[in-house]
Amino acid sequence: MKSYREYLWMNTQKRRDYINITPQVEAVIQKSGVREGLVLVNPMHITASCYINDDESGLIKDFDDFLERIAPYDVKGYRHHQTGEDNGDAHMKRQLFGREVVAAITDGKLDFGPWEQIFYAEFDGKRKKRILVKVIGE
Numbered sequence: 001m002k003s004y005r006e007y008l009w010m011n012t013q014k015r016r017d018y019i020n021i022t023p024q025v026e027a028v029i030q031k032s033g034v035r036e037g038l039v040l041v042n043p044m045h046i047t048a049s050c051y052i053n054d055d056e057s058g059l060i061k062d063f064d065d066f067l068e069r070i071a072p073y074d075v076k077g078y079r080h081h082q083t084g085e086d087n088g089d090a091h092m093k094r095q096l097f098g099r100e101v102v103a104a105i106t107d108g109k110l111d112f113g114p115w116e117q118i119f120y121a122e123f124d125g126k127r128k129k130r131i132l133v134k135v136i137g138e
Contacts, residue, residue: 004032004135010048012125015073016093018060021050021131022117026110028133035108037137042100044132047090047124049097054115067093067123090124097121105137 006028008021025041041050053059071092075081078088101118104111110118120131 001136001138002032002034002037004028004034006031006133008120008131008133009128010120010122010125010131011128012122015123015125016064016067017122017125018063019120019122020055020117021120022055022110025118025133029105029108029110029135032135034105034135034137037105037135038102039105039110040100040102040132040134040136041118042132042134043120043129045129047087047094047122048129049094049099049121049123050101050131051097051119051121052101052103052112052116053119055117055119056115063121067096070096087124093121093123105135 008024010019012019021041025039029039043050071089073089075086080088080091103118122129
């Protein structure tokens with residue numbers, strides 16, 4: 001079985017952002033040489049998430065509005081901020097969206113439905129963060 005690892009780097013201009021990273025993940029899969037297997041995409045940071053969904057601007061805005069209603073940015077509203085941080089909401093948003101995704105690789109490509117795409121969701125941006133892309137298979 002082959003194993004290949006590569007990091008993608010993000011540094012968003014906004015505190016919250018949703019970035020389609022499907023082309024970058026596909027490029028890593030191609031470099032790996034894996035034809036049949038799995039890819040893990042993990043943002044490696046506790047205030048970011050990776051998820052799979054449709055790349056439609058209205059839906060992405062709906063996600064952002066939903067998360068802001070459930071876990072609003074509120075500097076005084078989280079006990080976590082007593083430690084000197086101001087990103088308690090970002091931790092909550094990450095818990096709601098999850099940590100990482102695993103996707104199937106078939107014939108050297110992502111085995112996705114018609115609208116599925118991989119996204120990096122940033123909830124506490126404006127600094128450099130990395131995303132692990134780990135490919136395993138044959």
